Amino acid sequence: xxxxxxxxxxxxxxxxxxxxxxxxxxxxxxxxxxxxxxxxxxxxxxxxxxxxxxxxxxxxxxxxxxxxxxxxxxxxxxxxxxxxxxxxxxxxxxxxxxxxxxxxxxxxxxxx
Amino acid sequence: xxxxxxxxxxxxxxxxxxxxxxxxxxxxxxxxxxxxxxxxxxxxxxxxxxxxxxxxxxxxxxxxxxxxxxxxxxxxxxxxxxxxxxxxxxxxxxxxxxxxxxxxxxxxxxxxx
Numbered sequence: 001x002x003x004x005x006x007x008x009x010x011x012x013x014x015x016x017x018x019x020x021x022x023x024x025x026x027x028x029x030x031x032x033x034x035x036x037x038x039x040x041x042x043x044x045x046x047x048x049x050x051x052x053x054x055x056x057x058x059x060x061x062x063x064x065x066x067x068x069x070x071x072x073x074x075x076x077x078x079x080x081x082x083x084x085x086x087x088x089x090x091x092x093x094x095x096x097x098x099x100x101x102x103x104x105x106x107x108x109x110x111x112x
Numbered sequence: 113x114x115x116x117x118x119x120x121x122x123x124x125x126x127x128x129x130x131x132x133x134x135x136x137x138x139x140x141x142x143x144x145x146x147x148x149x150x151x152x153x154x155x156x157x158x159x160x161x162x163x164x165x166x167x168x169x170x171x172x173x174x175x176x177x178x179x180x181x182x183x184x185x186x187x188x189x190x191x192x193x194x195x196x197x198x199x200x201x202x203x204x205x206x207x208x209x210x211x212x213x214x215x216x217x218x219x220x221x222x223x224x225x
Contacts, residue, residue, distance in 0.1 A: 042216040
């Protein structure tokens, strides 16, 4: 069963605006990751944040992690039409060789 | 980042037949996984491909239906056996190292008719 639950399920914004996507999870994690998927193709890794980190940046991406609330957020600033895709959070558990468990995903549409 | 090559990229198959999907990863990868993504859905892990031994299957997936091989560190195959229309999905190969990011192939879009 999915560990992560993203919200909203769908988001539509105007180009240039910021997009915020949230993810909640249930059990202890080693790290949390965000991925992007364009039109049913392979997933592209965006950013990984470890359980002892609170915030990470990568270009226009900002990820936060609150382990007390078991939640994470992905912020895409100054969105572009090319950011239109599905976004998934995925959690890695704390056990050895723990698998990556994906949430249901968020569909982001950026209107030009 | 690791390079994951997966083929075929898509196929249309008759029910009752089998399809083998191949995945080649570069040497940065130690772990390999197979996922299924049904239309409009998230990814579901089928199994972990173990080098030189039987794959570790997740609940709801069995070896007879999804036999997996991994003869060496960088190559794995997934076979979808005795296919039915319900097997129509995107199948994704993934690789990575423990507790780091995962890299994905472009997926195999399977349609069973």
